[in-house]
Amino acid sequence: MARPREFDIDQALDNAMAVFWAKGYEGSSLADLLDAMGIARGSLYKAFKDKHAIYLAALDRYDRTMVEAAVVLLREPSGGDGLERIRGLLEAARDGAGERQHPRGCLMCNAAIDRATDDPAVRAQVLAMMKRLEDAFAVALADSATARAWPNKRRSEAARFLAGAYLGIQVLVRAGYSADELDGVIAATLQALG
Amino acid sequence: MARPREFDIDQALDNAMAVFWAKGYEGSSLADLLDAMGIARGSLYKAFKDKHAIYLAALDRYDRTMVEAAVVLLREPSGGDGLERIRGLLEAARDGAGERQHPRGCLMCNAAIDRATDDPAVRAQVLAMMKRLEDAFAVALADSATARAWPNKRRSEAARFLAGAYLGIQVLVRAGYSADELDGVIAATLQALG
């Protein structure tokens, strides 16, 4: 019907995602994005309405890749006991501290802080991701030796608690805490689950 | 010796702090700051080197007021058992969710996310505040019936865990969680301490 797009949208979004992840929304200029995505201004605006739309698409991409991976990790029984899968996710978050110069943390967490309050679309997307993560934590808990027997209410509270703990760790990563310091946090968090 | 300053620096910083708190660093323009501080451009630049210096001063002001209040709350024995003081701080954080339209969360947490990675001065300030908060948590734990007997290592890990939980709650507030939802998180967090 017409000239086909020359670049891959998801690949371009991966690059845009990396920019927003590192610099935040306001901190990322169009020039930054174009440079990272490797396309020209006109092409970008053919594919996306405006900067805001790029951000939302990048956030959605984050959902489909990173959050999805976390959810799979938590839900997949082959990862061992539910508690071990939870430990695995928290340790993966901790490993972000390895990027000592510019730890990226977690884009969902970053978006919650710098866009969710004044941008309803971002807030909705962040809340949806959080819900997905909470549910996955709940599944892992239901698969764990210690929490399996808990009443539903306590398990869902614990799941939300874990989601909060996860965000807290990501903030600490971003603040520059070392992996060693975070190990203590993880140990205390898991201890909380019995 | 010369003309005295007409505005109060700390009061102006309180107003600047509110702007950065709500909008972040990049999201706050000089116009926003001047408007909130109620002074003219030239006066601002006589008092501060540049925007970055204003931000650092506002962050320091946050330290001297808000963080200080949190630290006092945790350390002050008149607040009851250490665990009750910890509960008090977490509930104060939860109450931030009451600002339903534009929850501010916590400036220290916001700064960790949007400035700490690429601004060494901000990172240092954030880490200093976190350390102060951790220590205060440790004091409260040492004053609690259940954690008093714990070995030092476990208590300091728990203190860092609480600092992380506190940040996590602030992120959830910022994301738009309701006070009711956060109550479950707080309950689970305190349960973790026995």
Add this chain to the structure above:
DNA sequence: AGAATTAGGGACCAATCGGTCAACAAACGG
């Protein structure tokens, strides 16, 4: 091959950005 449609590229735009400056005002020391 020509018409139709959409992508690519980059010059261009108004608005806003953070920051400077020069003229004026208010205080103190002599």
Add this chain to the structure above:
DNA sequence: CCGTTTGTTGACCGATTGGTCCCTAATTCT
């Protein structure tokens, strides 16, 4: 009461911002 010093003010600046537009290129349909 004048000189020195510093705060106040707003006009002004170059640079950068996000976004538009137009010309060209590539593809499909007839």
